[in-house]
Amino acid sequence: xxxxxxxxxxxxxxxxxxxxxxxxxxxxxxxxxxxxxxxxxxxxxxxxxxxxxxxxxxxxxxxxxxxxxxxxxxxxxxxxxxxxxxxxxxxxxxxxxxxxxxxxxxxxxxxxxxxxxxxxxxxxxxxxxxxxxxxxxxxxxxxxxxxxxxxxxxxxxxxxxxxxxxxxxxxxxxxxxxxxxxxxxxxxxxxxxxxxxxxxxxxxxxxxxxxxxxxxxxxxxxxxxxxxxxxxxxxxxxxxxxxxxxxxxxxxxxxxxxxxxxxxxxxxxxxxxxxxxxxxxxxxxxxxxxxxxxxxxxxxxxxxxxxxxxxxxxxxxxxxx
Amino acid sequence: xxxxxxxxxxxxxxxxxxxxxxxxxxxxxxxxxxxxxxxxxxxxxxxxxxxxxxxxxxxxxxxxxxxxxxxxxxxxxxxxxxxxxxxxxxxxxxxxxxxxxxxxxxxxxxxxxxxxxxxxxxxxxxxxxxxxxxxxxxxxxxxxxxxxxxxxxxxxxxxxxxxxxxxxxxxxxxxxxxxxxxxxxxxxxxxxxxxxxxxxxxxxxxxxxxxxxxxxxxxxxxxxxxxxxxxxxxxxxxxxxxxxxxxxxxxxxxxxxxxxxxxxxxxxxxxxxxxxxxxxxxxxxxxxxxxxxxxxxxxxxxxxxxxxxxxxxxxxxxxxxxxxxxxxxxxxxxxxxxxxxxxxxxxxxxxxxxxxxxxxxxxxxxxxxxxxxxxxxxxxxxxxxxxxxxxxxxxxxxxxxxxxxxxxxxxxxxxxxxxxxxxxxxxxxxxxxxxxxxxxxxxxxxxxxxxxxxxxxxxxxxxxxxxxxxxxxxxxxxxxxxxxxxxxxxxxxxxxxxxxxxxxxxxxxx
Amino acid sequence: xxxxxxxxxxxxxxxxxxxxxxxxxxxxxxxxxxxxxxxxxxxxxxxxxxxxxxxxxxxxxxxxxxxxxxxxxxxxxxxxxxxxxxxxxxxxxxxxxxxxxxxxxxxxxxxxxxxxxxxxxxxxxxxxxxxxxxxxxxxxxxxxxxxxxxxx
Numbered sequence: 001x002x003x004x005x006x007x008x009x010x011x012x013x014x015x016x017x018x019x020x021x022x023x024x025x026x027x028x029x030x031x032x033x034x035x036x037x038x039x040x041x042x043x044x045x046x047x048x049x050x051x052x053x054x055x056x057x058x059x060x061x062x063x064x065x066x067x068x069x070x071x072x073x074x075x076x077x078x079x080x081x082x083x084x085x086x087x088x089x090x091x092x093x094x095x096x097x098x099x100x101x102x103x104x105x106x107x108x109x110x111x112x113x114x115x116x117x118x119x120x121x122x123x124x125x126x127x128x129x130x131x132x133x134x135x136x137x138x139x140x141x142x143x144x145x146x147x148x149x150x151x152x153x154x155x156x157x158x159x160x161x162x163x164x165x166x167x168x169x170x171x172x173x174x175x176x177x178x179x180x181x182x183x184x185x186x187x188x189x190x191x192x193x194x195x196x197x198x199x200x201x202x203x204x205x206x207x208x209x210x211x212x213x214x215x216x217x218x219x220x221x222x223x224x225x226x227x228x229x230x231x232x233x234x235x236x237x238x239x240x241x242x243x244x245x246x247x248x249x250x251x252x253x254x255x256x257x258x259x260x261x262x263x264x265x266x267x268x269x270x271x272x273x274x275x276x277x278x279x280x281x282x283x284x285x286x287x288x289x290x291x292x293x294x295x296x297x298x299x300x301x302x303x304x305x306x307x308x309x310x311x312x313x314x315x316x317x318x319x320x321x
Numbered sequence: 322x323x324x325x326x327x328x329x330x331x332x333x334x335x336x337x338x339x340x341x342x343x344x345x346x347x348x349x350x351x352x353x354x355x356x357x358x359x360x361x362x363x364x365x366x367x368x369x370x371x372x373x374x375x376x377x378x379x380x381x382x383x384x385x386x387x388x389x390x391x392x393x394x395x396x397x398x399x400x401x402x403x404x405x406x407x408x409x410x411x412x413x414x415x416x417x418x419x420x421x422x423x424x425x426x427x428x429x430x431x432x433x434x435x436x437x438x439x440x441x442x443x444x445x446x447x448x449x450x451x452x453x454x455x456x457x458x459x460x461x462x463x464x465x466x467x468x469x470x471x472x473x474x475x476x477x478x479x480x481x482x483x484x485x486x487x488x489x490x491x492x493x494x495x496x497x498x499x500x501x502x503x504x505x506x507x508x509x510x511x512x513x514x515x516x517x518x519x520x521x522x523x524x525x526x527x528x529x530x531x532x533x534x535x536x537x538x539x540x541x542x543x544x545x546x547x548x549x550x551x552x553x554x555x556x557x558x559x560x561x562x563x564x565x566x567x568x569x570x571x572x573x574x575x576x577x578x579x580x581x582x583x584x585x586x587x588x589x590x591x592x593x594x595x596x597x598x599x600x601x602x603x604x605x606x607x608x609x610x611x612x613x614x615x616x617x618x619x620x621x622x623x624x625x626x627x628x629x630x631x632x633x634x635x636x637x638x639x640x641x642x643x644x645x646x647x648x649x650x651x652x653x654x655x656x657x658x659x660x661x662x663x664x665x666x667x668x669x670x671x672x673x674x675x676x677x678x679x680x681x682x683x684x685x686x687x688x689x690x691x692x693x694x695x696x697x698x699x700x701x702x703x704x705x706x707x708x709x710x711x712x713x714x715x716x717x718x719x720x721x722x723x724x725x726x727x728x729x730x731x732x733x734x735x736x737x738x739x740x741x742x743x744x745x746x747x748x749x750x751x752x753x754x755x756x757x758x759x760x761x762x763x764x765x766x767x768x769x770x771x772x773x774x775x776x777x778x779x780x781x782x783x784x785x786x787x788x789x790x791x792x793x794x795x796x797x798x799x800x801x802x803x804x805x806x807x808x809x810x811x812x813x814x815x816x817x818x819x820x821x822x823x824x825x826x827x828x829x830x831x
Numbered sequence: 832x833x834x835x836x837x838x839x840x841x842x843x844x845x846x847x848x849x850x851x852x853x854x855x856x857x858x859x860x861x862x863x864x865x866x867x868x869x870x871x872x873x874x875x876x877x878x879x880x881x882x883x884x885x886x887x888x889x890x891x892x893x894x895x896x897x898x899x900x901x902x903x904x905x906x907x908x909x910x911x912x913x914x915x916x917x918x919x920x921x922x923x924x925x926x927x928x929x930x931x932x933x934x935x936x937x938x939x940x941x942x943x944x945x946x947x948x949x950x951x952x953x954x955x956x957x958x959x960x961x962x963x964x965x966x967x968x969x970x971x972x973x974x975x976x977x978x979x980x981x982x983x
Contacts, residue, residue: 042651042652043366043367043368043370043652043655045651045655048370048655049659052374068371069972070367070729071728071729071730072728073520073522073523073728073730074519074523075522077522078519078520078522078728078730107510107511108510108511110519110522111519153779156776156777162505162506162507162508167510182776182777182779183776184773184776184777185510185773186773187507188651190588190644190645190654191588193642193643194461194463194588194642194644197461197642197644198461198462198464200465200777210658211643211654211658211663214643214665214666214668215643215665215666217665217667218665218666218667220666360965360969364971365969368969368970368971485897486894486897488888488889488892489885489897491881491885492844492882492885492886492889495879495881495882495885496850496882499850499854499875499878499879499882502875502878506871508871509870509871511861511871513857513861513871513872513875514854514857514875540911541908541912544908544911544942545904545905545907545908708943708945709943710939710942710943710944710945711943711945711953713938713942713943714934714935714938714939714942714943714953714957715957717915717934717938718931718934718957718958719961721915721918722927722931722971722973723965725922725973726965726969726971729971729972731919731922731923734919734922738912738915741912741915742912746843748899749898749899749901750842750897750898750899751843751897751898751899764878768874771874772869775869780866
């Protein structure tokens, strides 16, 4: 199986070399062809929705077709591998989700690190929240922590995945503050919600994205803490930092666009400019859900800094877990 | 907010000409998609999703739901005619459906499946309208221990389904469970048996495995016969189910509707377990269980009905709690989110046109599917008149293209090829693929749920017995094992067969 | 009990046992952990144990009548599989059309023994028809197609 793929890849490379790539064109001409925007998750998910809103704006602004292509699998690694195997010419881009993209290569050998990406910019940032069901006896974070310390087997925290941000951040709470929490990984946030409603886990650590809101509004769940540095305008709850956990601010998911490393600087600059314009465009902002668009546009350099910061934060947990 | 008012409002929505058009489009696309092996509702809905951003939210859901249950009808066709199950729930249909096709009874098989699907669908729609809130509560009360119990019961049923030796079924179920462990550990995230291939991190794709084992394995097996290969059947006896056929399957359809509706509410695995449970129930009830696996019409009618009923009741957790039960419903959830509608507990009050409109449209859609499928049975049966060589060549190519489309990844094509080879070898050596693929599906649920339970209970096994629902399911499981040992003893006494150790070994492994 | 094919039929269970043993070794390498805190290898280990166990029992008790003999026709299987492998490998490089045409031709002409006229016609129509259905109508992203690239 492996060998066939190798042969196929080699043959493909030869063929490409023979045809002559399109990368040698003048940077001013960019874009002169359609652009592929790979989405590492399934259609209909938050990343896909963000990509399609961005893609629509890019088409209008760059005058070229933007093909959004879903390539789910291996927490995004399939998509990143596809991205990195394509020409670094700005015609293949990928959405990326931090910290998952970093956690992938920290926990498993997936064939890439952050050096293989050329970050373009940030589209949305979705904060996370620690929630409990309405029937829970814990009314604040202090109560939950006290319960956990009194009996190490008592408090279980459902997370949407085994190696994702929320699981890693929950383990960091245990490591940094000596709070015994049992991480129970589920397959997606929906399963965490079901387990919470059924009383099968004590708390859940999930994204404060659109799907959580109706459960909060209907009073079926409450938020004990949000994982941002400042309080959120749309969730009525204090931050972890306010409640004595200043380190727990790393769980916000950042959705951005990356290109393969080696993409020409002018191409990246052009794309970054387009994204900056997109994040100011009212239609696109609505498509992305205004709540999650950062107030100040974060460009390639900011995204690169986020990659580095995330890697430093989770290195310990990834090695320990 | 009476149910009656709701239904009236729902039909007002569903009978709007635009919505009628979209229901029709949905079920038509669904049927076509279901017929193409490998290309399931997930891929199609993902492809069509952007188009729905432009239309009204309720119309979008009506269209997508139509595609979903339409594809359940369509999936039957390839399972019966070509032994190509497109999704887990139609694996069971191949057991007797394909046998019926080989005997020239593809028409009755498809006809009964269409009628069963209609009855199951409509009864489930009625159930959805009347019982949605209490059932949603039941769905949520299913925690990890209950899923463990359900999966154990499912795997036990799997090993009883085959026609051959139960021990061989058990061996294949074990292989299926083992194959399910390929990929990332659900709890620790470590990769297992992936040989460094990132494409395998999420495990083997079910569709690729099933298509390889069943369809491609069958085609390879037929290739071996060097004499001029005849089509699956040269004598198509009758196209419609006879009155006797209908009489035989009526009970199965009724029981299948109830099973499918109830089990389908459970997020994840509901569809598979309900079709399995229906098959097992029919086989156990039959006067002559040995007919099963050799073309028993109840073996098609029951599971197909259950399958379609479960695809309707799967909407309950989504519409009442905002929790999608499977990937397809997660996509529909996404479609609503884009439109600014968040499915959740308030949906029925805030957007009654969606809740009731979708329910009413399902009734209309099922009616359309029946009208569409009954004449189509005649057309599809004609496919079998095509020479086997041509049929095989095209089935292979469509399978390959369809499997590629699931993840846009050629790795899945290699998986089909590998499992095609395995499927052929299994056919040569008398091992059945059914237990393998079904255990493969259930294995993933079983391991995750079992380890979640251990985490929550702190390593205590007692929870399985003390929780009423999981305890109840496990009690049923033990009962089935005991009954089988007793019957096997009695039969062994009469026939001097040496199959006594089989159930005993099932017991010893737990 | 007569055994016309000797002990060859025991090959099936033997393969099962072999797979089971390999999986056992692999699971141990993944670390088993303990019952209270299971490692990633524990569950595969239990399942592999079940597989090996059933395989061993089958090795002794299995019914030889379940087995079909291997025939000369088995060679055709190797040909069919090789053809499919070439199809997939070529598909990854040159796209759908050409490999699909060649694969249809192989199966129709060689395995299906259709006359050349039928085989060629069906292969051309089938590959183009399915390309249009999947790539154009359903929007599946096949690898860049060399043949379609020449036309456009």
